[in-house]
Amino acid sequence: MGGKPSLSVVGLGKLGACSASCFAAKGFNVIGVDINRGFVDAINRGSAPVKEPRLQEMIDLSKGRLRATMDFEEAVKGSGITFLIVPTPSRSDGHFSDKYLKDALTHLAAAFGKSDKKYHIFVITSTVSPGTTERELVPLIESVSGRKLGRDFGVSYNPEFIALGSVITDFLNPDMVLIGGSSEQVCDELEKVYQAVCENKPYMAKMSVASAEVTKISLNSFVTMKISFANTLANICGQIPGTNIDHITKALGADKRVSPHYLKGGLSFGGPCFPRDNRAFAAFAKEYGVEASLATATDRINQVQTELLAELIAKQTPNGDRNVVGVLGLAYKPNTPVIEESPGIKLIERLLERNLEVIAYDPIATESARVHFEDRILYASSARDCFQSATICVLTTQCGEFKEIDQSYIAHDPTTIIDCWRLLDGSKFGKGVNYLALGSFNGGK
Ligand SMILES: NC(=O)c1ccc[n+]([C@@H]2O[C@H](COP(=O)([O-])OP(=O)(O)OC[C@H]3O[C@@H](n4cnc5c(N)ncnc54)[C@H](O)[C@@H]3O)[C@@H](O)[C@H]2O)c1
Known part of the structure; x- marks a missing residue:
């Protein structure tokens, strides 16, 4: 392949939309594919299909090099490398489901089989259980396309190590790019792509597909x-x-x-x-x-941590006390509306089990929480509003906005603040505030 290969990205969700836009912003021609028409239309309108800082900036920078379609054939024909970034939800046995990957690969392999293309690289970016690519996915591509691994196509396992809320910055500045390849040439092709995309000079960890699957997890x-x-x-x-x-x-x-x-x-x-x-x-x-x-x-320690916090809160609400607990921070971390496995959400569940009344606030995740809890809790429109209703306020994320909380927020005497990440200076509050910092002795009161 001379020059920059054209790329296609299947799955334009939280990670895929960002990867596709970064590739395009850095000069690659990119075709995005999704089964969600709304996401395809958004990309073609030049708007971000999902909420993520800097995503719109990358789309703006891609200047006509990024388009999207629901047609898998168009993507295979128009690109040399296809990245698959579709969901791989957990199954009840702890393994990842490869259902969506297989759906997408079936369409892609059929399109590849029908085409007169000599070679194509399929890159699995979705998280998979070790062994999946060689045991399940390669045989699927071979049987549907009628083509042979090595001779007609290459395969890579190339997961990303990004965090929601900083996907773009993480994608462009990784510590390490993990490239599992079915051959050295496949690894080299992907290395060239990342050399053109990364703004730093990350370590290129090139290895077999199976080693890369184990490394990721x-x-x-x-x-x-x-x-x-x-x-x-x-x-x-x-x-x-x-x-x-x-x-x-x-x-x-x-x-x-x-x-x-x-x-x-x-x-x-x-x-x-x-x-x-x-x-x-x-x-x-x-x-x-x-x-x-x-x-x-x-995993066990992680489950217990929320339970311990719920117990600490319960100790601050003696029997018969009509306290309202304010939970500030509902997303699993700042700058994202995602509440999946969020400590704030788990905490509220534990508090509701104890029949405590809860008012909740998050700068961007309140709507996600509303879908989850409906009218089982109250929702505050600001951190200040939360302190108006609650006598016990728990800061569950390291949200920058929470660092502004000071004495002027305090509406009740006494008010208890439980600061899980030690964002505030407890000594700046008046006598009516019982400030507990998790991880210091007074947190065990
Ligand atoms: N979000 C993260 O922080 C993150 C981080 C690292 C790895 N990952 C991995 O990346 C993968 C994608 O995660 P995500 O968070 O972007 O998921 P997502 O749910 O936000 O997006 C997935 C997209 O794939 C599309 N899709 C589903 N089936 C499809 C199909 N057959 N053909 C085409 N498109 C299809 C969906 O419509 C959706 O737009 C997962 O395997 C996940 O484990 C995610």
Whole structure:
């Protein structure tokens, strides 16, 4: 392939829309494919199909190089490399479902089989259970297209390590690009694509497809283990006078063997990837006869963390007290409306089980929470509004807006603030405020 190959991206959701727009913004001609007409129309109108910071900026920069279609044939004919970024939801046994991947690949392989194209590269970006690509997906492409791996097409497993809310920045500046390839040439083709797209010079981790599948899932499992370790430390600090979780994790993180990232004791991890990737790691290890005890312990610690917070809140609401609990932060983290496996949402469920009244606020996730809870809770229009109704306010995400909370927000005497991420300076509040920072001794009151 001389020059920049044309690319196609199947699945224009939270990750796919961002990948497609970044490729196009960096000079590739990109055809997006989705079965959701609304998303296809949005891309063709030049608007972002999903909410994500900087996505619109990338679409604007792509200047006519990005278009979308519902026609798989058009995508295969018009591109040399197709990225598949469709959902792979968790099954009840912890493994990822490959149903959507197989649906999309069936259409793509049929189009490839009918075409007179000599070669095509299929890139699996969706998260899959290790073994899926070679065991399930390659045979599917071969049988539907009538073509042969190696001779007629190449396959790559190339997952992204992005976080919602910073997908574009993460995509353009990765620490590492993980490229599993069915051959060295496939890895090299993808390396060239990423060299043109990345704004930094990341480590290109080129390896076999099977190794890349294991790498993807073990990285997320390792990171969640780190988070659960920091949360355990925060719980310990809550019981020992004179300790400060942030001093401890800062020191631990300064050691190169540990690193400071994802090492801030606080609330449980959530979102669409971390919890399920970690459970999938345990499930796949078990399939191969290995007991992944670290992964199962990580998950257990994560479940308990929200329960402990609910207990702490309940201790602040003695029997018969008509307290309203304000939960500030409903998304699983700041800058996203996604509430999947969100600690704030899980906390509210625990509080409702205890018959506590809840008012909730999030700068952008309130509508998602409303769909989930309907009229079982109250909704505040601002953080200040939340303090007007609630006598106990819990800050569950590291949302920048919450850092502005000061004495002027306080509407009740007494008011309890539970600050899960230590965003506020407790000493700046008056006598009527009971400030509890998770991870420090007073949090265990
Ligand atoms: N969102 C993240 O933070 C993130 C991070 C890393 C990896 N991933 C992985 O990326 C994949 C996609 O995740 P997402 O969050 O973008 O999902 P999403 O649900 O936001 O988007 C998926 C898109 O695929 C489309 N789609 C479904 N079936 C299709 C088909 N047969 N043909 C064409 N389009 C189809 C849907 O209409 C939707 O627009 C998943 O495997 C996920 O695990 C996501």
